[in-house]
Amino acid sequence: MSAALPTSGREWHLVARPHGWPKAEDFALREVPVAAPGEGRVLVRNLHFSVDPYMRGRMNDVKSYTPPFKLDHPMDGGAVGEVIASNADGLAVGDHVLHGLGWREYADVPAKHAVKVDPSLAPLSAYLGVLGMTGLTAYAGLFDVASFKPGDAVFVSGAAGAVGSQVGQMARIKGASRVIGSAGSDEKVKLLVEEYGFDAAFNYKNGPVADQLREAAPDGIDVYFDNVGGEHLEAAISSLNLHGRVTVCGMIAQYNATEPTPGPRNLALVIGKRLRIQGMLVGDHADLQPQFVQEVAGWLASGELKYNETFVEGIENGFEAFLGLLRGENTGKMIVSLA
Numbered sequence: 001m002s003a004a005l006p007t008s009g010r011e012w013h014l015v016a017r018p019h020g021w022p023k024a025e026d027f028a029l030r031e032v033p034v035a036a037p038g039e040g041r042v043l044v045r046n047l048h049f050s051v052d053p054y055m056r057g058r059m060n061d062v063k064s065y066t067p068p069f070k071l072d073h074p075m076d077g078g079a080v081g082e083v084i085a086s087n088a089d090g091l092a093v094g095d096h097v098l099h100g101l102g103w104r105e106y107a108d109v110p111a112k113h114a115v116k117v118d119p120s121l122a123p124l125s126a127y128l129g130v131l132g133m134t135g136l137t138a139y140a141g142l143f144d145v146a147s148f149k150p151g152d153a154v155f156v157s158g159a160a161g162a163v164g165s166q167v168g169q170m171a172r173i174k175g176a177s178r179v180i181g182s183a184g185s186d187e188k189v190k191l192l193v194e195e196y197g198f199d200a201a202f203n204y205k206n207g208p209v210a211d212q213l214r215e216a217a218p219d220g221i222d223v224y225f226d227n228v229g230g231e232h233l234e235a236a237i238s239s240l241n242l243h244g245r246v247t248v249c250g251m252i253a254q255y256n257a258t259e260p261t262p263g264p265r266n267l268a269l270v271i272g273k274r275l276r277i278q279g280m281l282v283g284d285h286a287d288l289q290p291q292f293v294q295e296v297a298g299w300l301a302s303g304e305l306k307y308n309e310t311f312v313e314g315i316e317n318g319f320e321a322f323l324g325l326l327r328g329e330n331t332g333k334m335i336v337s338l339a
Contacts (some may be wrong), residue, residue, distance in 0.1 A: 006034045011074040011104030012318050020258045027319045034106045043085040047339040049102030050078035050128040051322040056255045077102035080124045098127045129333030130307040138166035139292045140285035141247040146223045150175030158227030160188035162333035167225045168198050180216045184328045210235035228253045234264035246277040308332030
């Protein structure tokens with residue numbers, strides 16, 4: 001046990017279920033007592049926590065693949081931090097761990113739900129992104145779900161985000177014939193081509209997605225990795241070649257919609273083109289984790305794979321960081337840093 005433990009810490013609570021875009025009054029930053037960890041548990045001082053698009057769905061009281069956040073309870077999500085007190089075998093004070101109790105300064109974590117990480121392999125924040133859940137999402141979604149093979153032309157929406165930027169680079173590294181990305185600003189489009197090595201990219205705000213995609217991929221596409229839904233999915237269905245595959249990872253375009261959003265109007269093309277459209281959840285692909293970490297760590301070391309992070313400093317800015325993510329203000333992984 002560590003001698004001088006903190007007596008209290010701050011954590012973000014959901015206090016009302018947002019209707020449409022989340023508002024500041026739906027959340028509260030509260031000070032709560034901190035105690036020494038019980039049997040089989042560790043107390044972690046969080047250094048970074050993740051804000052992710054899927055968290056918007058958890059703020060609604062609906063049945064889904066992951067339970068909704070409870071009102072007047074701390075929200076959770078990926079976090080990395082330092083063990084400051086341990087009552088568990090295998091984890092010692094000073095160890096760095098990845099766990100699921102973010103949105104707070106101090107986390108009382110069951111040791112079995114904490115994974116020791118090596119800060120010498122990569123910066124700690126990387127374990128929330130490129131070497132963490134978002135990286136595995138990209139890897140599993142492209143290689144497993146979309147059955148990517150060398151020579152495929154790949155289109156990624158939300159391509160400057162944490163998942164999309166990795167998908168495009170992984171496709172390039174593994175021999176895609178062409179990699180196309182869409183993003184929401186001219187700066188992000190430049191980043192996709194100049195830093196991440198996409199063959200073509202476009203700003204979806206500059207004109208109809210279908211027209212811009214046709215221009216960027218005149219010979220069509222074989223794989224579409226969907227982070228956005230809506231108009232992007234419709235455009236991709238039009239451009240997909242025979243036996244094309246779609247991985248549906250996210251639909252951020254409709255997360256804050258208060259009315260049902262229209263689906264693609266060209267779904268009939270799925271028949272003649274024999275398309276495969278498959279949803280994915282990263283939790284189904286835990287078996288790929290060791291292979292993923294080994295391969296991606298190699299690409300990071302060689303410089304073949306690049307990643308960006310957007311840091312927001314201070315727990316008090318947690319809500320603003322989440323809102324910024326939904327607005328697309330991040331490039332790469334959005335992280336709240338408490339270090």
